[in-house]
Structures are given as C-alpha cells and as structure tokens.
Amino acid sequence: MAGAKARIASEAGRKLTVVIDGRDYLLPAEKVLEVGRRPAITRVPNSLPALAGLMNFHGLAIPVIRLSGLVPSTKGGAPAPSRETRVVVYDEHGAVALLIDDVRQLTSGKASAAQSLDVAELLAAQFFEAAPLPHRAASQPADPHRETEADGDTRALLSFRLSGQHFALPLENVAEVLKLPAEVTGLPKGAATSVGMIVLREDVVPLVSLAALLGLAEALGETRHVVVVHFGDERIGLVSGLLTGVVRVPETSIDPVPAILQRGTGDAEIDAIARGDGRRPLISILTPARLFRNREVRAALAGQGVRETDMPDHRAADPDQRFLVFAVGDDVFGLPIESVDEIVQLPNAISRVPNAPDFIAGVINIRGKAVPVIDQRMRFQAAGGLGAKRPRVIVVTIDKLQAGFIVDSVSEILMVPTSAIRPAPSLPGNGGQIFDRVTTRGDDGAMILLVDPKELLDRAERDLLKRFQPTADTAQPS
The missing domain is CATH 2.40.50.180 (CheA-289, Domain 4)
Incomplete structure (x- = not known):
C-alpha cells in the first residue's frame, strides 16, 4: 500500500509537454485521461469560437476545446500556425477534449522551461460559468398522436418517385430510410422481385424491388433508396426511387382505388390515391399489408427464413x-x-x-x-x-x-x-x-x-x- 501511494505521488508530479501554436506548454499528467489523433468532430452551430465541437469519448459526447484560441499571446513574434492534429482528453469538471498541435514528452517537469498551462482558469470564464455542469434532462420525443392545427384530419406520407410516378407509404409504417448501398449481396435463383440482402446494424435485411413488385419498369440512372418496413417481427427493405419527402394529405383528398385499375399480374395492390391540389401530383399510396400479398415475394421471404405472418399496419411498441x-x-x-x-x-x-x-x-x-x-x-x-x-x-x-x-x-x-x-x-x-x-x-x-x-x-x-x-x-x- 505504501508503495502504491508513493507511485501515485510520483505520477502526480509529472508533466505532459504539448505544443499549441508552435509553443510548448505543460499539463499535469494526473489529469490526462487519453492522448490520441484528432477524431471526427461534430460542429455545434452558434457556439463560441474556442469550442471546436463535440467528439465521441467511449460513448459519451464531450466538448472539444480549441486551446489555440484561449492561450495568452506572448512577446517575441507571431506564433506558428496551429495544426491541431492531436487531442488530449483532460479531466476538468468532467472529461473535456483539448485540441493541440502535438505531444512532445512526459517528464517530471522540473527541468522544463515550458510554461505550465492552467486549463481550469482558461475554461472557467467562457465555459464553466456560461454552461453549468448539471445539464438539463434530455427532452422526450414528441407525441406522435398530438393534435395540432397543422395536423387536422390528415395522413402523413413518405413520398418517393418510382418509374416516373409518385408513390408513398404511411409514415407510421416506415422504420427508416437509407440510400441503396453500392454493394448488395445477391441471392442465387432469387425471385424477380428480389434485389438481395444487406446487413443493417447486425441484422440481415432482405431487399425487395418495388418496381418489380408493382410491375413497373426500372428507370435507368434513378437514385434509389431503401425504405425499411416491418413484416411481423422481421425487417424488409423496399427498394424505391428518389425520396421526395414527407407530405401530409387531407383525408378528404384520399380516395379508394377502383378495382379495375389494380394490376392483374400479381397480388400486390395500391391501397389508395391521394388527389393533387394543383401543386402536388396524384400520389399512389401503398401499405405493407397489400404489398406483401404477392405470392412470389412471400415465397422468397420464406426462403430467407422470414416467417409468414399477417402484416400489421404499424408496430405497436417500438423501443x-x-x-x-x-x-x-x-x-x-x-x-x-x-x-x-x-x-x-x-x-x-x-x-x-x-x-x-x-x-x-x-x-x-x-x-x-x-x-x-x-x-x-x-x-x-x-x-x-x-x-x-x-x-x-x-x-x-x-x-x-x-x-x-x-x-x-x-x-x-x-x-x-x-x-x-x-x-x-x-x-x-x-x-x-x-x-x-x-x-x-x-x-x-x-x-x-x-x-x-x-x-x-x-x-x-x-x-x-x-x-x-x-x-x-x-x-x-x-
């Protein structure tokens, strides 16, 4: 125990020499948590000039401070341009990241002519006083069932283009949307509607072509997205065209589709038609329940280990x-x-x-x-x-x-x-x-x-x- 105390006391006196604006400064080694290369930094709009942004530190978001904007200027000419290629994670009222040019050495500090840097004093005025440490509780997501003047009797739709036509899925059916990856794993002897598979957060997600499902020709050169929906307990990716956005359509503008207009080559059907209002074209509304009536798709999904089940309109509970x-x-x-x-x-x-x-x-x-x-x-x-x-x-x-x-x-x-x-x-x-x-x-x-x-x-x-x-x-x- 006495040896451990002596070792800690010895570490407490050591200094880390860092370079800021081409000049050497000393930091107390016992407050340094990590030293590494400059990571990905997310800028925070409307913040102070000395705040470079936020970085990920073992799952925590911590502020990244640009020390070159805080260290006092010294006489004897202009400092060298700051490169800020390294970061020191420092313990000062919690973990903060300090952007620096480089790290020189770890020494006792007694023989060094470098100036000791008082990080607490540098940060106190601009950061700790302006932003007290006990942060507010993170706000909860908005209530999706809220009633506002903007909602009224409307239906929220995710709209996209496919083969030159406008389609949409109810927003409540959509889990997420992403661009179609460049690399997709194909399936041997796959159905005409099958595009392949992708890995999405450790899950294998089968991809189904909406154009093939609806009997439409694929448009060459069209930007394609993957709209992920739930099929029972599984996730299915619907490959669509260019995402055009979210639109809310009055229920009075939504009509059922005449049976004679439904395609006869497959089981997939359009659920409804949203009439245009002069600025918006006709939108064909799809639902997973009607899309997955297609026998070929259900057989292909069953072949990939996806259980056949009734498709609910939306997931009741999604964490x-x-x-x-x-x-x-x-x-x-x-x-x-x-x-x-x-x-x-x-x-x-x-x-x-x-x-x-x-x-x-x-x-x-x-x-x-x-x-x-x-x-x-x-x-x-x-x-x-x-x-x-x-x-x-x-x-x-x-x-x-x-x-x-x-x-x-x-x-x-x-x-x-x-x-x-x-x-x-x-x-x-x-x-x-x-x-x-x-x-x-x-x-x-x-x-x-x-x-x-x-x-x-x-x-x-x-x-x-x-x-x-x-x-x-x-x-x-x-």
Missing part, C-alpha cells in the same frame, strides 16, 4: 426512435420524425415580411395557411458549399406556431435504439440549448446533433414570428 436526417452546409443534424409536419421543396416565390429579422426568409402557403420560413443556413452559420440547388423546407409545429426551416437536403430517416442516444453536454453559446441529445453514425464514430424542436425557436424569435406573421389571405400561393 427505437426515428430521426429525419438533414444537412445544412457541411453539417448533419437529426430531428425527431414525430415533430415533422411535412417536407416541401422551397418555392421560387416567397412572400417577404416587412421589418422582419434577416433570418426570416418570408412566408409560404401550406394548404391555405401562411407559414413563416426561417433560413437555417443563416441561423446555423453554415460553412462549406454554396447552398443546395433545390433546398427543402421542413415544416414543424412548435407551441402551436407552425414554421418552416430551409435546409440544404434531407437524406434519410434514421432509426436509433434508445440506448444509443446520449444527452448532450451543457454548452455555451446561443446554440447550446437547441441540441439536447446526440447519437453516433458511421464507422468513424462521428456524432449527429439531435435537434430539440421545442428549442428550435427561442422565446424572442417566437414572439417576433407571432408579431410579424400575416394572415393566410396575405400570403402569396407558392
């Missing part, structure tokens, strides 16, 4: 949570799918609102209602790229106020196990409260910031929107 993944500039975010009213393409004509803040692009007409539109590239200080050629508007309802958010693209619907979602650390800056949770994505452990829809508009901006929101008859049709 996973679904997020709409969207991009703003070079950054990727997730929004709970339950909070999304619909996704539309940004119209060419937007009604401007006099004297409104710069981040309010104007208003657009959504089914006869004037909806304020916020430019998220400006709000999130987006970096990289020149903006999307065809930006999208994600329409959400917050505290009975409906608003649209302009984003560059909507890429997928991601299903995340609840156990893989972590609370975000408390962060300084105006953006710290917007992102209440994080999750990892990809092999590099990069994190996705999960947006809290209730905090997407802070109180002042809500008041401004209410003040400047026009009546529906003043909005120009989009």
Whole structure:
C-alpha cells in the first residue's frame, strides 16, 4: 500500500509537454485521461469560437476545446500556425477534449522551461460559468398522436418517385430510410422481385424491388433508396426511387382505388390515391399489408427464413426512435420524425415580411395557411458549399406556431435504439440549448446533433414570428 501511494505521488508530479501554436506548454499528467489523433468532430452551430465541437469519448459526447484560441499571446513574434492534429482528453469538471498541435514528452517537469498551462482558469470564464455542469434532462420525443392545427384530419406520407410516378407509404409504417448501398449481396435463383440482402446494424435485411413488385419498369440512372418496413417481427427493405419527402394529405383528398385499375399480374395492390391540389401530383399510396400479398415475394421471404405472418399496419411498441436526417452546409443534424409536419421543396416565390429579422426568409402557403420560413443556413452559420440547388423546407409545429426551416437536403430517416442516444453536454453559446441529445453514425464514430424542436425557436424569435406573421389571405400561393 505504501508503495502504491508513493507511485501515485510520483505520477502526480509529472508533466505532459504539448505544443499549441508552435509553443510548448505543460499539463499535469494526473489529469490526462487519453492522448490520441484528432477524431471526427461534430460542429455545434452558434457556439463560441474556442469550442471546436463535440467528439465521441467511449460513448459519451464531450466538448472539444480549441486551446489555440484561449492561450495568452506572448512577446517575441507571431506564433506558428496551429495544426491541431492531436487531442488530449483532460479531466476538468468532467472529461473535456483539448485540441493541440502535438505531444512532445512526459517528464517530471522540473527541468522544463515550458510554461505550465492552467486549463481550469482558461475554461472557467467562457465555459464553466456560461454552461453549468448539471445539464438539463434530455427532452422526450414528441407525441406522435398530438393534435395540432397543422395536423387536422390528415395522413402523413413518405413520398418517393418510382418509374416516373409518385408513390408513398404511411409514415407510421416506415422504420427508416437509407440510400441503396453500392454493394448488395445477391441471392442465387432469387425471385424477380428480389434485389438481395444487406446487413443493417447486425441484422440481415432482405431487399425487395418495388418496381418489380408493382410491375413497373426500372428507370435507368434513378437514385434509389431503401425504405425499411416491418413484416411481423422481421425487417424488409423496399427498394424505391428518389425520396421526395414527407407530405401530409387531407383525408378528404384520399380516395379508394377502383378495382379495375389494380394490376392483374400479381397480388400486390395500391391501397389508395391521394388527389393533387394543383401543386402536388396524384400520389399512389401503398401499405405493407397489400404489398406483401404477392405470392412470389412471400415465397422468397420464406426462403430467407422470414416467417409468414399477417402484416400489421404499424408496430405497436417500438423501443427505437426515428430521426429525419438533414444537412445544412457541411453539417448533419437529426430531428425527431414525430415533430415533422411535412417536407416541401422551397418555392421560387416567397412572400417577404416587412421589418422582419434577416433570418426570416418570408412566408409560404401550406394548404391555405401562411407559414413563416426561417433560413437555417443563416441561423446555423453554415460553412462549406454554396447552398443546395433545390433546398427543402421542413415544416414543424412548435407551441402551436407552425414554421418552416430551409435546409440544404434531407437524406434519410434514421432509426436509433434508445440506448444509443446520449444527452448532450451543457454548452455555451446561443446554440447550446437547441441540441439536447446526440447519437453516433458511421464507422468513424462521428456524432449527429439531435435537434430539440421545442428549442428550435427561442422565446424572442417566437414572439417576433407571432408579431410579424400575416394572415393566410396575405400570403402569396407558392
């Protein structure tokens, strides 16, 4: 025991020499948890300049601090450009990651001429006082059965194009959506409707061609997505065309399909038809229950070990949570799918609102209602790229106020196990409260910031929107 105490006392006096802006500094070795190469860092919009973002540290989201922006300048010429190729995970009010240029050595520190770095003092003013450590509880996902002015008697649909036609699946039937991987494992002697198999989070998911299932020709060069639905206790991937977004269609605009129009070559059937409203074309609504009436598909699935069973309209209890993944500039975010009213393409004509803040692009007409539109590239200080050629508007309802958010693209619907979602650390800056949770994505452990829809508009901006929101008859049709 005495030897162990002596060893700990010896370690407590050692120093780690690190390089910041080309200069050597000393850190107390007993506070260093790990040293490694610069990992994938997720930027936090509207944060302080010294906050590089968040990184994944053994499943926890921890802040990454750019020390080059905090160390005091010294006389004797300009410092060397900071390369920030290394990171030191440091124990200061919990784990924080310090971006540095390099690590030199671990010494006793007595003979070193380098300056000792007081990390606590550097971080105190900007980080710990601005963002107290006890963070708020992560917000719960929105109630999918909530009743809002935007909902009414409408049906939420995930829409996509297939062979030049518009189709949709009820959003409640969709587990997740992803782009069709470049490599798909084929099946020997597979049915004409079978595309193959992919591995999705350690599960083998069979893929079925919707075009073949519906007797349609495959469009060459068309971007293809995989819409994952549940078939009993199994997951099935429906290979569709280009994802066009989420749309809410009034129930009064949905009609049954005349029997004479149903295809006779297979058992798969269209469930209903959503009539257009002048801006939206006819949409053929599909349901898994009718799609999997196809005998060939059921035989192929049975051959892959999938049990035949009645297909429920939706899963009654799903422990996973679904997020709409969207991009703003070079950054990727997730929004709970339950909070999304619909996704539309940004119209060419937007009604401007006099004297409104710069981040309010104007208003657009959504089914006869004037909806304020916020430019998220400006709000999130987006970096990289020149903006999307065809930006999208994600329409959400917050505290009975409906608003649209302009984003560059909507890429997928991601299903995340609840156990893989972590609370975000408390962060300084105006953006710290917007992102209440994080999750990892990809092999590099990069994190996705999960947006809290209730905090997407802070109180002042809500008041401004209410003040400047026009009546529906003043909005120009989009």
